[in-house]
Amino acid sequence: VVSWNSIMSAFARHGHLDEAERVFNEMPERDLVSWNTMLAPYAQNGNITGAKKLFDELPMRDLVSWNVMLTAYSQDGHISKTLWVFKEMPEMSLVSWNALLAAYTQNADLEKAKEIFAVMPEHNVASWNSILLIYGNACEIKQSRETFDAMPQHNVASWTAMLSIYGQNGDLENSKSCFGCMPEKDLVAWTAMLVAFTHNGHLQDAQEMFDAMPFQSVVPCNAILAAYAQSGHLMRAKALFDSMALHNPASWSAMLSAYSIHGHIDDSKSLFMDMPQRNLASWSGMLQAYTGKGHLEDAKCTFDAMPQHSLGSWTSMLGAYAQGGYVLEAKQLFDKMPLKDSLAWHVLLSGYAQNGHVELARQMFDSIPDQN
């Protein structure tokens, strides 16, 4: 069984889930490890429903199975579900506590995270890493650094987290020195350094990282692709996109939104048609292509065809009507919005104002709940 399990997990590690499943189906006998090996990728890919479904089908469950389920929720920041599983599980380990802690980190809930950290029976590097991250996400760089200095050990994740935090705050020098100090550099570390460069507008340095990187993966490709795309190097971005062996949803949406933002509607459209699956970001990207150029008919068709809407898609459509002077349509759409944030009010109001509907604008202004 152990050999079969090893083969399975090797496939799963490299993303060949279909192969892993084939092995699972073919093996003469299966133990809990086999089942858990099948379960884990669901959590790692953020497929909560898939994880839950398989979890419910498990013939037996051990601590690992429960932990996998716990992290499936935790990674998505579902606090209530995470807590529910945490309370439901028959026993828990340090891993379980860390997963719970990570859920609060996802939610940027510093107070709760500190509370959990204080009550958990023991800590390891992963627990400390969560704390330094949560400070970093709250822009408490000093606290983050103090945590880093105070923790008993560091691993690659600690160094990489610190590197990214500096990068997010524009401190490239410290990012670079983290990268230099790391005893071991893996794919994630390299990518984090690359991203620190792209997010701070250092395309050249990013490209050098990319070229020097001893690993290859879709993630760093996406990062550099997005950097080129955003800065208007569309040909270069497209060439990179075409050369990539693998595309994930992030690759598609980086490319699509670049076309849309820069007004290349036809390219947006053909890319959109080529997409193997479309998520909310894809639809929004396509919508943005039309609204940005005032193609109201196409925009509306796209909007109506969307399987789901976000606040952003509503506002985008609303803005297109308002900018085009179609205040009636704008108002109708506005009334249908299930949720109206201040941006939506603002967009509609500006639409009235810019098109000379002073009286309507005034009436609208008076009915705004939050008039700042």
Add this chain to the structure above:
RNA sequence: AUUCCCGACAAGC
């Protein structure tokens, strides 16, 4: 390296 915890990627907000 038989399965579980922490760090990297797109876009909107």
